[in-house]
Amino acid sequence: MVDAASRIAREPFGRLPDGRAVERVVLRGMHGFEAGIITYGATLQALIVPDAAQRCDDVVLGYDDLAGYLDMRKFFGATVGRYANRIANARFVLDGAEVRLAANNGPHALHGGLDGFDRQLWQISEIEDGPEPAVTLAYSSADGEEGYPGRLDVRLTYRLTGPMELSLVFAARADRPTICNLTNHSFFNLEGATSGMDILDHRLTVAADHFLAIDPGAIPLSEPPRAVSGTPFDFRTATAIGARIRRDDEQLRHGKGYDHNFCLNGAGVLRLAARLEAPRSGRILELLTDQPGLQVYSGNYLDGSISGKGGRLYRQSDAMCLEPQRWPDTPNRVDFPSARLAPDSVYQHRSVFRFVRAGETQ
Secondary structure (H helix, E strand, C coil), X not given: CCCCCCCEEXXXXXXXXXXXXXXXXXXXXXXXXXXXXXCECCEEEEXXXXXXXXXXXXXXXXXXXXXXXXHCCCCCCEEECXXXXXXXXXXXXXXXXXXXXXCCECCEEECCCCCCHHHCECEEEEEECCCCCEEEEEEEECCCHHHCCCCEEEEEEEEEEECCEEEEEEEEEECCCEECECEEECEECCCCCCCCCCCCCCEEEECEEEECCECCCCCECCCCCXXXXXXXXXXXXXXXXXXXXXXXXXXHHHHCCCEEEEEECCCCCCEEEEEEECCCCCEEEEEEECCCEEEEECCCCCEEEEECHHHCEXXXXXXXXXXXXXXXXXXXXXXXXXXXXXCCCCEEEEEEEEEEECCCCC
């Protein structure tokens, strides 16, 4: 419920098969801007954004009810962990000891394993009303869950930090050495989740001079990052996603389109990583992050088998994922930025989804 002066609503969103209640928290900003978060998977279930003509639409794919999230694991809006992206052969060595994980992507581990953080019920630990409404969710991952060593206590705060700006702050502590790599896995269509339009004419800019080439299993090749210059992966200036996605390029074949890590310029500080522009609605998403990588995924495996919001069938290129994170397979690559988390350290990750409209400046 919510009163007239409140910027927050809290409401039921169904029950899990074991009877536990799932809740939905809505954070309300300006101009109709709203973020709806459910406790199952700490998921961004809805993101309502006005367009250039003041019309508001939900711009993230997902489901209208809990049943969809339970039936089909597609990571729509979910919090992904304990390790986002892939770990080759579902194993790595940590401090001299081999760690074996649950393999759920062929021989590899993907997005935390068979029952990652996206499949867990998070707890609401704090709700803050006022000019910057926020909700903090918490989850404790047990030692050995999906094969990962150590207990990991995670907190994630969703906060409206501007009129049309949603900030995500992740923090995690472990009781023994482990690895940690968390992200939000929202699928964006800035024309609207039920618009029936694809994202191939969305214009994308990524602040990266290099990307990671992959093998057919989407594992980074044993080579240094490749320069984007002269390739279909050069988004240093705004380019339509569909402009080069059908080129005869080995990397596009391996990813079935774009499904690659971009090595972001700068490190450790919050900076502009990507900008996504929708030509018809005039909505513009600016993604800021302090993470070293950005997984860019063009919805290549959406095949029309999923019925989402409003009964829409989700098809290839119906959405774009921009996932700030550590680089894939980092635990097996000493030349990549480390994902090791020691007991005396705190994992931290901050990302911001900031929206503007064509003709406006932030």
